[in-house]
Amino acid sequence: MEELKKHFLKTRELSEKICQPLDLEDYVPQPMPDVSPPKWHLSHSTWFFEQFVLIPFDPNYKIFNTDFAFLFNSYYNNAGDRVLRPNRGLMSRPPVREVMAYRKYVTELVLKLMDRSDFSKEMHEVIVLGINHEQQHQELLVYDIKYILGNQPTFPVYGEYFGVKKEEHNAEFVKISEGVYEIGAYGDAFCFDNECGRHKVYIQDFEISNRLVSNGEYLEFIEAGGYSDFNLWLSEGWDFINNQKILAPLYWHSQGSEWFYYTLNGYEKVREELPVQHVSFYEALAFATWKGMRLPTEFEWEIAAGKFSWGQLWEWTYSAYLPYPGFQKAPGALGEYNGKFMINQNVLRGGSVATPEGHSRITYRNFFPAASRWLFSGIRLAK
Amino acid sequence: MEELKKHFLKTRELSEKICQPLDLEDYVPQPMPDVSPPKWHLSHSTWFFEQFVLIPFDPNYKIFNTDFAFLFNSYYNNAGDRVLRPNRGLMSRPPVREVMAYRKYVTELVLKLMDRSDFSKEMHEVIVLGINHEQQHQELLVYDIKYILGNQPTFPVYGEYFGVKKEEHNAEFVKISEGVYEIGAYGDAFCFDNECGRHKVYIQDFEISNRLVSNGEYLEFIEAGGYSDFNLWLSEGWDFINNQKILAPLYWHSQGSEWFYYTLNGYEKVREELPVQHVSFYEALAFATWKGMRLPTEFEWEIAAGKFSWGQLWEWTYSAYLPYPGFQKAPGALGEYNGKFMINQNVLRGGSVATPEGHSRITYRNFFPAASRWLFSGIRLAK
């Protein structure tokens, strides 16, 4: 129990710590529909504990503010109406100070709940889910803060956090042999419903790089005209880069003959030795095609990942986000967690410098639409 | 000179006073493209003095922050590039405290300029224009604050300001006889370029009401099915209310059989005795048609306005916003003030409870697109 309390408290504190370098005004805007205001993340992750822990399990619970269920529900249809996603940036109210009071109130009451003599396994499970849920929002919080600040014309500095590092080891391809392998979560540790259901798959021979693609390698692709050769692109990807006038990863800006980018530590010259970041699936695949290689499937990745280091950037796979055999949604609102998004998204594997410690694992299935670029994504080649 | 200083200082202070009831978070959002964040109004009206007074006339002027020209230019192409209007709500930076420092810096330097021995008539004129410009933004600030707060799901209270009052006098129609009349500004007082050029017009007999249409009268129109009888509407207006699903003035909400509205003093039952507010030109005209009457032209209004009281709400006229005979744009950026908007807008005459004292006058030409509803607009009938 003390373990759980510590984990819970540490998680709650981390959300607030991530926001510390912000000005109060930075908590409000929503520069694109995918991005949520920091204020919203802080509230929504709290609402989750209120809605799924305190209301069902604490008979004396007094709701902090009845408006908040409407304001901070994200997509749980079973939990009632909600503010439309693109309108989150219009809500200047409640102010940040009230959001912080809400967090404090809920954190304390969840802690108290854990002291109860009738604390059950079910309560334990929902709290663990709430912790993992908040950790997911912590990672999104970092993405969204970067997007909010990186779209200020003045490129303000957030601080020396969440930066990627050079991979020092030699580049090699790991070889894996054809055969039947097991995929999916096992054991007693927490996992999301989308990774459960360990099952066999048949895999052909393949090789996978032990390194992420670097900015320097990606620059070669740019300079070789990669963004203007349609043969390298999926049809949708070609339309995407042309409609959006995309010529480089997100946050990159060309000045004269040089490339600069916005990082959380400010605007600077692109550092060629670091892993390339903020590419869409389309760009990742076009790069791989240009190299005469391909992207791994999520199964290949899971089978091989024990043989290389991972976790600086989420790695695009050429696997659609689909249910594992025997997948079942939980009943009620929590069943809306993952299953209903299993269409037209790609799986990313690994983790990133913005992933909270201990949140990811080798069977973890992250997923985003192929056009997403504001996440901390990178490229690992296979062949 | 002391007069001008007092006027200038009072104007600068009023902008800040209007924002006092806000939470810091309220300064940031832009819930629709027509609305600007309060932070933006405070900065832009300051930028105007910097750009058109301090930079050209104060040889020692040190620019407060070189980024601000880009951030706070509104539409002056001659003054350089600018942030696209719909993106104003994305700018969390500079924070409000820096905006306030900017205001203080510019206010003080403009005041100092007025003490200079070589203070010229031209400088005087541009400062007066800057004052009038800031007053226009003060009125928009009130509209925009109401829109920001009125679109919070929680309908927060701003305070007992900017409310309309019941018109106590008896309803009558003022009669004006056919003939040649003079229109447009005259004398030495400040006027905008769009109202200058006094000239003759020929007017037919007409009558005009000495009262604004009330909420009670407008409710009769709603209850008689006014919003569902296409015969009452302009074709564009009919499409507008159907596409936007408009069934009542902006800020009105039906609950059961009753109508409520958001006011700056909170959410309350519609008060029938007050003038109706927040109607588009389309709605104003449909109402007039339903009454078997019409809206006045701007010339009729100007000729008759001496005979009734006006100034609670801007009054829609059935006049397009067009140049007066002999209209000439000023050269350079200030020439972009009015002339380039003379298409597809309707003239409103009068003034409103949100108009700063002394800002409007009988020849003043306000203008908005026919679909605008967030301004403080009302209806006066003619026949």
Next chain:
Amino acid sequence: MEELKKHFLKTRELSEKICQPLDLEDYVPQPMPDVSPPKWHLSHSTWFFEQFVLIPFDPNYKIFNTDFAFLFNSYYNNAGDRVLRPNRGLMSRPPVREVMAYRKYVTELVLKLMDRSDFSKEMHEVIVLGINHEQQHQELLVYDIKYILGNQPTFPVYGEYFGVKKEEHNAEFVKISEGVYEIGAYGDAFCFDNECGRHKVYIQDFEISNRLVSNGEYLEFIEAGGYSDFNLWLSEGWDFINNQKILAPLYWHSQGSEWFYYTLNGYEKVREELPVQHVSFYEALAFATWKGMRLPTEFEWEIAAGKFSWGQLWEWTYSAYLPYPGFQKAPGALGEYNGKFMINQNVLRGGSVATPEGHSRITYRNFFPAASRWLFSGIRLAK
């Protein structure tokens, strides 16, 4: 009566004659919402006679096809539901042969009606309105055919019709003196409701050109960078040409250093001596501003038009399309003819080479939104 019959028959025949050079396939497409398929014009102008002449006045009339009321109503809400305007190009049925049968059927029955002993003044008036209505559609038919053919990648030839000619007389400015003038239709001849109600206006001194602006003069404007100097443009116009990437009149194409255009007689080099055609109001006004002049108002035009020749191209005026004093809509569906369009459009005066003989007159008020370019529009300067 024989006069009316002849007029009616000649009008009916002209619609079909205009379509003669077409391939059957050309009757179908609708390349933009403003354009209607030729098939639709032929049917709609017939439907008008059916709906407003045969159904009300011929007790034995047997409806040709009950679906057609829905298919070919344009915008008469009082006459029932209708196909949405942008969907006209989806209707391959009825085929052209059936449309032609419909035309024949209605034409013959209207002719028969004119032989009846109880033929009334009201019937006469509605038939005259129907003739004028069909003439308006004949002009639109020419515009739409040009647009359909001019957007074929192969630029097919329609024939040597509807071409403009060089104005041979010397360029001069006609001077008109300040004073009270009368405006609007008078006498017994047919007029539309929007031009009726003769009334006085007061006009200041002005001068107006006795010639239309030529392609050669307009080329000077293009070559002087007219399309890239925002100071010449209304704000809306500047956005319009930039969003639509407009660099020249409609149908103009630059090839190397030369300009070509599509004409109904094929693709050819721009002929500098001819009047410039297919400009929007925005372009007309920008050109006038560049010349240091302006566009006339519709009242100036009407007062001066006796002193120059007109009728090759409709001339943009800087007058909004608004009701004349005392304007009243007719009751019922025919009241929807003009009044409901009196917002956000500009008046054009004169006539064009595509205007059926006898259809226009000096008091005639044509009107289009300021961005329209596919009509046969031109420029006459004033100062």
Next chain:
Amino acid sequence: MEELKKHFLKTRELSEKICQPLDLEDYVPQPMPDVSPPKWHLSHSTWFFEQFVLIPFDPNYKIFNTDFAFLFNSYYNNAGDRVLRPNRGLMSRPPVREVMAYRKYVTELVLKLMDRSDFSKEMHEVIVLGINHEQQHQELLVYDIKYILGNQPTFPVYGEYFGVKKEEHNAEFVKISEGVYEIGAYGDAFCFDNECGRHKVYIQDFEISNRLVSNGEYLEFIEAGGYSDFNLWLSEGWDFINNQKILAPLYWHSQGSEWFYYTLNGYEKVREELPVQHVSFYEALAFATWKGMRLPTEFEWEIAAGKFSWGQLWEWTYSAYLPYPGFQKAPGALGEYNGKFMINQNVLRGGSVATPEGHSRITYRNFFPAASRWLFSGIRLAK
């Protein structure tokens, strides 16, 4: 060779036969971007033979019309510029008679080519690909004709073709045991590149229905409120049906308490015993979820399909359209055939009453976006 000639000729004739019941006007419109005008299909399938057979292999070939490459290229970037897809309906030219002449010209010259002494294996292969390509367009032609006619307000009859039949056999679930299976095309017969590369997959135990879902069963889903229970839907699917206001399969219309639909044989009451048709993947999956079952994967389908009859309707699978292991695009324009569409589409398996005889097979992978409804799609359940 005679075999090939016969196959080729039969294919060419079938395209024209499918169009025979049409009016000439029906060849032109494009009622939504996914639909192409019949005229376009007839031309494009001809252009394919011209571009990939005659031009490369017939040294004496004289291009029929140089404009056609631009007009009738569909998406082959390597074959040059092309008309944007949504603009196909604007092309009234060339007229149908010229399209037919083009078909005749190309058909004859391809036939002649087959008589040449140096007729090579490569030529043979490209002709077979052209035949299969034209067959794919024949199926689309049927879909598009149905969409064009089914969107006429008058619901015209096409004829008694392409109708589905009742499945007479008893409903049962076929059981398949866990294990390693082989997937993908094998042998010498023609296959598309996307189905080649036979390889092993590991499959879990599953059961699959030997029948398609019927209209009657689907009506139960509708009547049970299936379209208003968000728990049954993917999040994207829920947004899709709500934004598009979808309450039933495409072509269904409710009249009072009964459902009717448009069929190629006219408008009629929904026949409950027939297989349900024209559902999106979202609807197929929601139906399966409501039944407590699921949709098969494409691998399950391929493994089991020998044990039931298929081919009335394409069957949605819950498999994304992705490359098989070792998939390689062909070099040049023909490499654009399939690979570049491998993202955000779902695989359908089987065939339909509109599939030309002999065109489909058990390894065939059809693919459409999840929202598509105008194809001849149906539902087979698995568990």
